[in-house]
Amino acid sequence: MTDTSLNQRYVRQLRLPFWDDSAQECIESSHVMIIGCGALGCPSADLLARAGVGKITLVDRDLVEYSNLHRQTLFSNVDALEQLPKAIAAKNRLSDVNPDINIQSLVADFNAYDAEQLVKHNDFGIPDVLVDGTDNFETRYLLNDISVMHNIPYVYGGAIGSRGMAAVFIPGKTPCLRCLFDSPPPAGSQPTCETSGVFSPVSSIIGAYQASETLKLLMNANDRVMGSMLEFDLWEGQRRRFELEDFRNPDCECCQHRNFAFLDRDDEETISICGRDAIQINPHSKSQVDMESLLKSLNVHGDFQQSPFMLKGTLYEQPVGITVFRDGRAIFDGIDDPSVARSLYARYIGN
Numbered sequence: 001m002t003d004t005s006l007n008q009r010y011v012r013q014l015r016l017p018f019w020d021d022s023a024q025e026c027i028e029s030s031h032v033m034i035i036g037c038g039a040l041g042c043p044s045a046d047l048l049a050r051a052g053v054g055k056i057t058l059v060d061r062d063l064v065e066y067s068n069l070h071r072q073t074l075f076s077n078v079d080a081l082e083q084l085p086k087a088i089a090a091k092n093r094l095s096d097v098n099p100d101i102n103i104q105s106l107v108a109d110f111n112a113y114d115a116e117q118l119v120k121h122n123d124f125g126i127p128d129v130l131v132d133g134t135d136n137f138e139t140r141y142l143l144n145d146i147s148v149m150h151n152i153p154y155v156y157g158g159a160i161g162s163r164g165m166a167a168v169f170i171p172g173k174t175p176c177l178r179c180l181f182d183s184p185p186p187a188g189s190q191p192t193c194e195t196s197g198v199f200s201p202v203s204s205i206i207g208a209y210q211a212s213e214t215l216k217l218l219m220n221a222n223d224r225v226m227g228s229m230l231e232f233d234l235w236e237g238q239r240r241r242f243e244l245e246d247f248r249n250p251d252c253e254c255c256q257h258r259n260f261a262f263l264d265r266d267d268e269e270t271i272s273i274c275g276r277d278a279i280q281i282n283p284h285s286k287s288q289v290d291m292e293s294l295l296k297s298l299n300v301h302g303d304f305q306q307s308p309f310m311l312k313g314t315l316y317e318q319p320v321g322i323t324v325f326r327d328g329r330a331i332f333d334g335i336d337d338p339s340v341a342r343s344l345y346a347r348y349i350g351n
Contacts, residue, residue: 009100010052023219024052028101030218031055033119033127035110035143037086038062039071039198040157041133043207044214046074048131049094051215055102055124056094060086060133061109061280062273062331063310063323071200085309107309109271109282109329110139112263115146129214130154133207135193136271137184138262144169144177145263148255153217157206161196162235164206167244168213168225175248176255180229202234270338278333279341289326289349298322298348315348324349 013019032053034041037060049056064079064086079089087105094103104123108114120126130143130152147154147169154169169176216224232239253259271280295311298304304313311324321333330349332341
């Protein structure tokens with residue numbers, strides 16, 4: 001594009017008193033990694049792309065579904081019909097929004113085995129900011145480990161029901177997530193999007209908040225980054241803030257003792273997927289799947305189709321949908337028992 005058209009794209013933000021050419025150059029030379037292209041990742045990615053962030057990495061393991069569309073604003077009915085991977089559909093949309101930035105999509109599970117590889121060895125290199133678009137506590141604690149280990153600011157967000165939360169954790173300057181909450185809550189003790197639903201305006205507000213804080217970090221305006229955790233209930237009209245400094249733990253296992261328990265642990269092979277009656281199998285041994293051979297094998301037992309990204313279909317003998325990705329990861333729809341998912345994986349896909 002010409003300089004004139006570029007200036008037109010960003011002219012309104014360049015008229016802000018705190019946003020000059022230097023700030024814009026900082027943004028355009030930056031790299032943001034967004035983990036999770038769901039209800040939070042969509043609005044934050046959209047705003048960051050429109051602002052001109054030069055490099056955006058999108059990480060997501062899942063596919064677009066019709067139940068996503070009321071709150072995941074980057075996706076269309078066609079994306080759900082074609083069941084595109086969210087990271088691919090989001091990249092397609094953002095590339096149309098701003099063709100002058102670089103976007104890479106990683107259809108991958110951000111887990112203890114792969115997180116460092118994704119952060120350190122993607123095409124764009126180490127990100128300047130990590131943005132949390134996830135839907136589970138385990139991944140958030142893993143993000144916190146990565147943030148502290150590699151000195152990358154972590155922009156946290158969460159939305160469930162009509163409640164939202166957001167905070168910014170800057171290694172060496174603020175407490176970390178584990179200072180506030182030493183360990184994840186027990187399994188089954190917290191509501192999920194399946195049990196409590198999601199009031200979509202909450203997700204948009206938190207996603208916008210995350211984008212705002214990310215832009216401050218990229219513009220080196222750290223003095224403007226909020227030093228508190230915001231919590232609100234949009235339906236009830238309630239809002240609270242907690243000063244992060246009040247929760248600093250001088251004996252924190254993560255940011256003080258550098259014990260990265262969530263990054264170093266043996267990862268669970270099976271994961272329940274929020275909002276779906278589904279189990280993901282993430283095999284410890286990673287290898288590229290021979291998609292053509294597997295397609296022939298699976299079509300003996302069901303009706304399966306191949307796309308550039310995956311195999312997907314349904315078994316004849318039982319109402320179970322199976323999606324297999326090239327890295328061997330598989331999602332089993334229609335079941336909630338991890339042992340059944342592991343059995344089906346061994347039976348139809350193998351080790």
